[in-house]
Amino acid sequence: MLTLIRREIRDQLLYIALPCFFSVVMICIAAVSSWWGVPAPISLALTANLMTGLFLGLCCLGTVQMHADRAGRISVLLSTLAVTRGQIFLARVLVGVLTLLIAVIPLVITALVLPGQIIPRVSSYHHVLAAVSVTISLAGFACYSIGLLVGWRTSRAWMLIGSILLLALVASLVWIKGFGVDAMAVLLLLIAAALFRAGSQFVSTSL
C-alpha cells in the first residue's frame, strides 16, 4: 500500500501542490493582514476567493488521478502485480485525504493563532472555527470525490460539465445550509455516494 501511495504522490506532485499553494497564500495573506492591520473584510474576501481555488485544486487532483490512469493504462500494469484494483483506488483516496489535511490543518492553526483573519471574529469563536473547519474539510473532500467520479469518464466535455455541475451543487449546499451539522450531513452523504460510484466504476469496468 505504501508503494502505491508513494507512486500516486510522485506522479501527481504538481496537482497535490496546487491546493497546498492556495492554503499557503491564504496563510500569508492572514499574516500580512495581521501585521499591517489590513481591514478584516478585505482579507476575508481574498480568503474566500482563494478557498474556491483550493476546492478547485482538490477537484483537479481527483480528476487527474483517474484520467491519467485511464489515458496511460496505468492500472492495466498495476492490477497485474500483487495488488487489487480496490487497493489502487484506496491508495488514491488516501493521497487525496493527505493532501486535504496538508492544506486545511495549517489554515486551522493560522485561524487559531490569528483570530479574525481567516474566519470573522465572532462570539464563541472556537466553536465556530470547529464547525467551519469541519465543513470546509468535508466540502474539499466532496470536491475531490467529484473529481474522482468525473475523471474516469473518457469524454473531456462530460468531465468538464460534470465537475462544474457537481461543484455548483456542493457550493450551493454550503451556501444554503451554512457551516453546521446539516451541511456536514449532506456533504457526508455526497462524499459517500461519489466515492462509492467512483470506486465501483473503477473496480468493475474494463481496463
Add this chain to the structure above:
Amino acid sequence: MTDNPIVIEELVKYYDGRCILDGVSLRVPRGCIYGLLGRNGSGKTTVIRILLGLEPPTRGRTLVLGEDSTRLSANAHGRVGYVAEGHHLIQSYTVSRLIGLCKGLSLHWNDEFFGQLMETFRLPMDRKVKDLSTGMRAQLNLALAMAIDPELVILDDPTLGLDTVARRQFLELAIDVIQRQGRTILFSSHILADVERIADRIGILVAGQLVVDCSLDELKSRVKKLRVIFPERTPEDLYLTGIINQQAMGREMVLTVANWNPQKQAILQTFGLESCTEMPMTLEDIFIECTRPASAAAPQESEV
C-alpha cells in the same frame, strides 16, 4: 495448490451485441505449456484479459490459481506473470523507476535472476519506457514478469512487432525461463512456429469457439494430409467423416482428414487406390486447415 491453474467454464463474452467468445471451456493442467492459437479477432486476447480480471465476462466462469478471475486476490495476482500484447508499461516512467515500482508491488522478487536478465538485455536504466524500442519493451516486460518467480505465466502474443532476431532472442530466453520446474504457461501467438517449439498442448479458437483442445502430438496424429492416387479418375462418391479439405486434379486427390483412424483408411482402400501417401503437416498447416471458414470437422477431444 490446484491441479489446474487455469479453468475456463462456458465462457461467453459480448461486445456491443457482438459475440466474441461463445461458450469456451478449457483447463490448463499444472506444468503445461498451453499454446492458444487463433486468427485476428478470434478472441485470444479477450480470454486472457478475462482470466486476469481486466475484463468482466458476460457469462461463464474463469478460475486462476483456484480463484475466480473477477475477484482475484492480491496474492493470486502476485503469482501470475503477464506479458501483454503491446506491452502495457507505464510510458512516462524511466526503466529504473518502473523496476522499482514492480519490485515494490511484488510478493517475491528474484534479484539474481532479474539481474541476469537485465545483463542479457542491457536495457538503459535511465531512459523513459516510451523511448525504448518495441523489442526493448518486450524484453523489459518479460524480465518484470519473470522476476516475480510466477507459478503461472501468461504471454499474450509477446513477440508481436519484434524483428526476426529480437523474436528469436526473446523466445530462446522465454524457453529457458519456461523450462524452470512446475511453471504453467498460457501462450498466445500468431507465429505458429514459436508455439510449435514450446507448447505441449494446443487450443485453437475460431470465431470465439474453441475448436481444438488437445496435445500437440495428438493433434498431429489426428489430422492427416494424404495424397491419394486413384486407378482412373477421382470418385465423386467419396464420403468420409471429418474431411476438412479436399482438392482433386485428374487421378490425384489431396485430402485433409480429422480424427484419422483405421476405419477411415479401410473405407479409402475400397476404392482400389493406386497409392496413398501421407504428407507431412506442420502446426501451421493444421492451423490453416482448421481455421478455414467451413471447419466443422475440426477435431475435438471428445470426438476421439
